[in-house]
Amino acid sequence: MPIALITGITGQDGSYLAEQLLAKGYTVHGMIRRASNFNTQRIEHLFNDPEIYNQRLFLHHGDLTDSSNLNRLLEKIGPNEIYNLAAQSHVKVSFEVPEYTAEVDGLGTLRFLDSIKEVGLEKRARFYQASTSELFGLVQEVPQTEKTPFYPRSPYGVAKLYGYWIVVNYRESYGLHASNGILFNHESPRRGETFVTRKITRAAGRIREGMQEHVALGNLGAQRDWGYAPEYTEMMWRMLQQEQPGDYVCATQETHTVREFCEHSFAAVDMPLTFEGEGENEVGRDEKGIVRVKVNPNYYRPAEVELLIGNPEKARRELGWQPKVTFAELVQIMAKADWDLAKKEKLLAA
Ligand code: NAP
Ligand code: GDD
Numbered sequence: 001m002p003i004a005l006i007t008g009i010t011g012q013d014g015s016y017l018a019e020q021l022l023a024k025g026y027t028v029h030g031m032i033r034r035a036s037n038f039n040t041q042r043i044e045h046l047f048n049d050p051e052i053y054n055q056r057l058f059l060h061h062g063d064l065t066d067s068s069n070l071n072r073l074l075e076k077i078g079p080n081e082i083y084n085l086a087a088q089s090h091v092k093v094s095f096e097v098p099e100y101t102a103e104v105d106g107l108g109t110l111r112f113l114d115s116i117k118e119v120g121l122e123k124r125a126r127f128y129q130a131s132t133s134e135l136f137g138l139v140q141e142v143p144q145t146e147k148t149p150f151y152p153r154s155p156y157g158v159a160k161l162y163g164y165w166i167v168v169n170y171r172e173s174y175g176l177h178a179s180n181g182i183l184f185n186h187e188s189p190r191r192g193e194t195f196v197t198r199k200i201t202r203a204a205g206r207i208r209e210g211m212q213e214h215v216a217l218g219n220l221g222a223q224r225d226w227g228y229a230p231e232y233t234e235m236m237w238r239m240l241q242q243e244q245p246g247d248y249v250c251a252t253q254e255t256h257t258v259r260e261f262c263e264h265s266f267a268a269v270d271m272p273l274t275f276e277g278e279g280e281n282e283v284g285r286d287e288k289g290i291v292r293v294k295v296n297p298n299y300y301r302p303a304e305v306e307l308l309i310g311n312p313e314k315a316r317r318e319l320g321w322q323p324k325v326t327f328a329e330l331v332q333i334m335a336k337a338d339w340d341l342a343k344k345e346k347l348l349a350a
Contacts, residue, residue, distance in 0.1 A: 005077055007031045007064060007112075008085030012190045013130070015042035017083060017233040022046065022056060024237075029077045031062040031086065042190050064108030070115040078121070081240050083128045084112055087160075090194060091134060092301050094156035101155050106162035113170040113178065122176055126240045129167045131180040132160050133225070133251070133308045143311040146182065146247055153303040168247070177245045181236055184251035184310045187330060188229040189337035196258055197226065200265045201334040205342035207292055208269040211349075214292050218299025220259040220275075220282060223307045227252045228325035228333070238319040251310025252323045259284075262293050264328060268335035 004021050008014040009030030021028050032040065040047055040059075047053050060077075062069045064086050087105045088094060094101040109129060116125055136144045137153035152158045164180050171178045191198040196217065203215035227250070235250045259275055262284055266273045273284040273292060284293030315321040325333070 001025045001027060002080040003027045003029065003077060004081045004083065005029045005031070005073070005079040006083045006085060007062070008087065008130070009059070010039050010042055011085060011089070012042065012188060012192065012229055013186075013233050013236075014083075014085045015190060016188070016230045017085070017236060018043060018046060018057065020230070020233055020237065022052060026081075027056050027058075029058045029060060029073075029079065031073065032059050033063055034061055064104050064111060067111045067115065070111055071118055074115050074119045074121060074125075079125050081126050081128070082112070082116070083130075083236060083240075084109060085130045087130060088156070090192075091154045091156045091305075092299070094154050094159070095302050098155035102159045102162070105156065105159035106166075109163035110166045113166060113176065116176065117170075117174060122174055125177075126245070127167070127176060127178040128236050128240055129163055129178065129180045131164045131167075131182045131247070132157070133182060133184040133249075133310060134305060135161055135164060135182065136308060137305050139305075139307055142307070143251075143253060143309040144249065145311045146249055146314055153305050154301065157305075164247075171245055177240075179239045179242075179245040180247040181232075181239055182247060182249045182310075183232055183235075184225040184227060184249070184308055186227045186229040186232040186250075187334060189334055190229070191334070197261060197334060198338075200258075200262055201331070201338040202341075204265040204269045204271070204335055205338035205340075206345075207266075208271055208339060209342040209346045211342060211346060214294055216294045216296035216299070217258065217262075218296065218301070219304055220257065220262070220293075220295065221306070222258050222304065223255045223309070224258075225251045225253070225255050225309045226261070226327060226330060227323050228330050231323050231325060235315060235319065235321045238321055242319070246318070248315045248319065249310045249312050250315055250321070251312045252327070253309060253311055254327055255307065255309040256327055261331060264331040265335045266292065268332050269339050
């Protein structure tokens with residue numbers, strides 16, 4: 001059976017992809033970072049399964065900033081498929097740690113591709129790069145396709161731009177089976193809690209249970225094309241099953257504001273909101289008039305990506321990939337999971 005190596009296996013996407021590959025019969029190797037505390041919560045269920053862990057799932061310490069570590073891992077594992085999902089993935093944080101973000105998200109991709117060449121895996125290993133709709137940034141076309149010019153708006157976007165082009169360059173220069181998935185935002189109950197969707201559904205659950213008064217957000221008018229993460233990791237696998245490598249947009253072709261995400265989330269916990277005011281003075285009130293959503297300019301970004309909406313026609317045509325979970329269903333899934341979580345937390349605290 002094929003052998004896969006996943007970097008970023010402890011992240012949202014890595015955890016879903018690992019489950020899916022194991023279900024397909026793969027042997028899965030995951031790179032994890034040393035942390036001062038456990039960072040494997042999202043794959044704990046796999047880790048605790050004696051039929052899986054150290055049988056078909058193996059974890060290795062590593063870091064995308066360490067070339068010799070990458071060489072050793074590739075030599076030892078000899079993967080057929082490599083999914084490079086590891087990244088400093090937070091756009092706002094990238095303004096605070098721009099150099100580190102470039103090291104990991106930009107040069108880290110180069111290190112990996114060069115290691116593949118260095119250890120002679122060019123013919124054997126297929127490579128997936130976690131590229132992003134953040135490449136489109138200040139969008140030059142609506143909706144965005146594989147042909148839309150890039151205009152990144154953050155150190156994260158610029159670092160990922162390098163990652164994108166170095167993948168194309170190694171494919172064209174050395175014949176590597178290397179592909180870019182240009183994925184638009186995708187979410188789930190496993191999403192990190194500092195990304196806006198999860199921040200909202202976590203707050204909605206906790207506010208509904210009386211554990212929190214309100215949530216403070218930044219730009220409520222930003223528009224995103226939000227999909228359901230497990231469907232996007234399935235698309236990653238499909239890309240590597242193609243005879244020829246390529247670059248694909250992965251999106252729902254629907255866009256919604258952060259404000260709409262709030263409205264759906266709070267409605268899902270039976271607390272419908274009404275928004276009033278503008279800019280920093282905008283608030284979302286519940287039916288009793290209590291402010292539940294506020295704006296705090298600290299969450300604004302030095303440069304913002306205002307609108308993203310992708311056209312996944314190429315993926316539909318060539319990979320047979322089509323997202324099924326709608327925006328309303330996605331919010332329901334996340335809000336319900338986080339309401340349940342808040343109820344459990346409340347019980348534990350009692
Ligand atoms: P995530 O939840 O933030 O996970 C990122 C993963 O990368 C974590 O496992 C993290 O380890 C690991 N990591 C960070 N820095 C590393 C380093 N220096 N060396 C090795 N591992 C490192 O991100 P995600 O949402 O699953 O996204 C997966 C990938 O897709 C990322 O590259 C992201 O930029 C890209 N992407 C995401 C989206 C989206 O909407 N989710 C859209 C487009 C592209 P720890 O657990 O130890 O922190
Ligand atoms: N995080 C956050 N927190 N974002 C907020 C907040 C807040 O309190 N309030 C408003 N926003 C706005 C941001 O300004 C942005 O316009 C939008 O909500 C989405 O922010 P995030 O959820 O942080 O995601 P992102 O779009 O910046 O980046 C995510 O998607 C990219 C794909 O387009 C990340 O997953 C990236 O790794 C990924 O490449």
